[in-house]
Structure formats: C-alpha cells, structure tokens
Amino acid sequence: MFSPAVDIAVVCAVALLTVAVIAALGYRLSRSQRDLGSDTERAAYAALHTATLASRHLRTGLTASGAGKAARHLRALLGCDTLILADAAAVLAWEGTMPDTPESRARLLAASGTVLENGRTRVFRGASLRALGFDDDGGGRQLLVCPLQVNRKTVGALAVFAPSVSAGLVRAANDVAGWVAAQMELAELDTSRTLLMEAEVRALRAQISPHFIYNSLNAIASYITTDPVRARELVVEFADFTRYSFRRSGNFTTVAEELESIDRYLLLERARFGERLKISLQIGPEILGTVIPFLSLQPLVENSVRHGLEAADGEGHITITASDAGSSAVITVEDNGVGMDPEYLRAVLAGHADGDHVGLRNVDVRLRQVYGEDHGLVIDTAPGAGTLITMRIPKSQPDHRT
CATH class of the missing domain: 3.30.450.40 (GAF domain)
Structure with a gap:
C-alpha cells in the first residue's frame, strides 16, 4: 500500500503529463492552422x-x-x-x-x-x-x-x-x-486541333501520292521484263506501304509501325537508286512501342531522300536512330545530302516560304500541337553539310491511342 505522499506525487505526475499532452496537441493544431493560412x-x-x-x-x-x-x-x-x-x-x-x-x-x-x-x-x-x-x-x-x-x-x-x-x-x-x-x-x-491534325495528315498523304507513287510505279515497271519476281515483290511492298499511309483511322501509331512503313518506302526507293542509297538503323528495342503521331517519321526520311540525296552525287547515307532519354524517346534522321540554307529553313517552318519542304513544317506543327512548343523539330543543316533532324517524344501518353 502506497503512502498518501506517494499517491499525491503520482496524481501530480499524471496531471502534468496530461497538461503536456494537451499543450503539445494545441501547439500542433495551431501550427497546422497557420500552415493552412487564413480563413480567406x-x-x-x-x-x-x-x-x-x-x-x-x-x-x-x-x-x-x-x-x-x-x-x-x-x-x-x-x-x-x-x-x-x-x-x-x-x-x-x-x-x-x-x-x-x-x-x-x-x-x-x-x-x-x-x-x-x-x-x-x-x-x-x-x-x-x-x-x-x-x-x-x-x-x-x-x-x-x-x-x-x-x-x-x-x-x-x-x-x-x-x-x-x-x-x-x-x-x-x-x-x-x-x-x-x-x-x-x-x-x-481540342476538337479543332484534332480536326486540324487530321487535315494535315490528309495533306501529307496528298503530298506522298503524286511524287512517290509515280517514281515507285516507274521503278516497278522497269523490272517487269528483266526481273518479274522482283517486280512482284515491289508491287506487294508498294501495296502495303500505301495501305498504311492511307489508312482511315487513328492519328497515332507506334515507332515500330512507322519504321516498318519506312522500311517499305526505302525498299521502293532502292529500286530507283540501287547501291547509291545506304541505310543505317540504331533503334533501342525499348522505344519500339512508343506512341508517335501518324506519319511523323516517314516525311523526314522522304525529305532526306528527295531533297538530300537526289541532288547529290555519289552514295547517299541515311541514319535513323531511336534512343531512351529518361521520360522521352529521342529519334533522329540524318543524311549526308546537299543540306539547306538555315534562313530558308526557318522561313519554311514558320510558314513564310513555299517549297518542297512542306512535310517538315507539317510534322513540326503537329508535334507542337500534340506535345507543346518545346517538342517541335530540331534541325541542324547548312548548304553542303547534310541535315540532322531530331524529335523528342514523351514516352508516357495515356491520352493517345493507336
């Protein structure tokens, strides 16, 4: 049995502890109120x-x-x-x-x-x-x-x-x-942007039609009598390429699907250029599933062929890379062709100059519309120095479906 003095000491200790706990809670509550700011x-x-x-x-x-x-x-x-x-x-x-x-x-x-x-x-x-x-x-x-x-x-x-x-x-x-x-x-x-993207994709398809189709059919025709098997293979590749390019649904695709279409495109162009056209691919497998705007890579490769290599002498080299850069995928298309005047290129991308590079502006505008102004094309070029085109695509795109 405890003495009265001990009992009083225990009661006092409990009382002090209770006061301390209440004081601590009061302090925390008052601090949280200050952290939240005023009532307003x-x-x-x-x-x-x-x-x-x-x-x-x-x-x-x-x-x-x-x-x-x-x-x-x-x-x-x-x-x-x-x-x-x-x-x-x-x-x-x-x-x-x-x-x-x-x-x-x-x-x-x-x-x-x-x-x-x-x-x-x-x-x-x-x-x-x-x-x-x-x-x-x-x-x-x-x-x-x-x-x-x-x-x-x-x-x-x-x-x-x-x-x-x-x-x-x-x-x-x-x-x-x-x-x-x-x-x-x-x-x-948002709806207007979607409609604009669809209109710009249709414009790209219209651009592909006259030039590429004419050259491809001429190349196929040249093999009909000399190499019928090769001609049939090219017809199949041409059909697959046009089926992809003129598909009716979807404003987005994957890097893998776009590269597959580019492979068909380059196969048809090799029928014209032969061994003059050299292709190098450096593609990170983790990038293949990345979602990108439909027909955003093919126009860049076509620009390298049409405007970089057709006017150049000797072999034409095109290098396509796709690499992981943290939250983004970085894709480049580089050629050793004739290059472009940077001032003229700036005018083309700004929409202030007409010319055959409308595909570049089209892709640049669509990338900025979809991902923001910081995601347009980055183009390094000069007359006689070839062209390097870089695009940076966010890897996470939950709102975009192929």
Missing part, C-alpha cells in the same frame, strides 16, 4: 480544389454525362439549393433538392429560352416565377439563370434555385458560368 486563403484553396474536380468532367464539352458529374461540384462551389446545366435543346444536369421532373425541366427550358435569346442573366421571383409554372414545386425559392457564352454565342445556361437570389449570388453564378463556358471553349479547341 483556406476558402480560396477549397474553391480552387472544387473547380478542379468539376473541370475533369467538362474536358470533352458540355455533355449529359460530364455535366451530370460536374454539377455536384459546381453546386458545392456556389452553395446553392439546386443547380441546373442546360444547352439550347435539353436540360443536361439537375443537382439538388428541387424536384427533378419532366414538367420542371420543361419550365426550366422556357426560362433559359429568354436568356439564350438575349444572352443576359435573369432572375425569376414572384409573379415571373409563377408564370413559368413554378408556383407549387418552387417551395418559396427564387430562380437565377446565367448564359453560357462560347465565342460570343450563347449556347446554354446555368440555372440556380435559392431561397433568395442576392447580388453576391448573381456575381458568383455569372463567374461560374463564365468558367464553365471557358472549359467548353477549351474542349472546342
């Missing part, structure tokens, strides 16, 4: 996080699926009773406590119709709200409808039901509507 800063961080969550669902534009998922976050952003997203034809998302019925959707479209016509925000309360038919199911709420304007055209509406529509809510809802419209513009820009 924390509110701003929360709003940005919510907007980020909503933006993921608007990447492809204002679709029913994306709007339905984004509306929940947008409602939280505004702190409103009910939030609706609609285009000119239909209600795409209805999120909140306001009853979602076919009748209420039809009434909402009638309300948004006036906003779509004049592109101005409108508040419905009292008589104007009852005129729409929201007399019983409105539950004392007021309705705010903001236009969604894309490229100066009103294409939809963001509507909010709230117990009272204040001036602050009007400003906030208009800002959110403007942000949604900006996401829609970005989605349209």
